[in-house]
Amino acid sequence: MRNLELEMARRAMEKVEEVANEAQSKQEYLTLARKLGSMIIQNGLIGTITYLKNKSQGSVILGHLNELVSQQIPVDISRPECVPERDYFKVQAVALEASKWLKRYAEILLKE
Template structure:
């Protein structure tokens, strides 16, 4: 989604879909902490592109971590779905 829609729109979409304890909420929290993203989107285009690339790299890492260490299956909706 980041490649297609951009980082801002993807985070906004996930925030709209997030509920307490679901994977959308967890992803938004993890990406914001990993990239040190605050609520302010007024960064320059250069900074925004850097954050977007970092988000893509972090997303791949988080996916691999979830699949290998946490044994999360693709398509799991809730944190409770983790084995």
């Protein structure tokens, strides 16, 4: 794995471990983490962000996703209007990679 991927994996694990300490939010986070990649593919990044903003644990996973993406591309995905049009697909690809790591660690650390 490349260093950027290893760093993203490490940060994703830290973020999911934070959620693992909160008993009431684990199940909804796990559900959203499992769906996140397919939501990005089906609805695009902007549609997924809009959906997550309307869910109770959505703001948490959106914050984690934003942090992971912004480590590789300096952009705030929680404000999609700030994503330059020329970089949209690149940002979406990095978000998809980040969602993969969030899902992996959520399934490992949050499964009961």
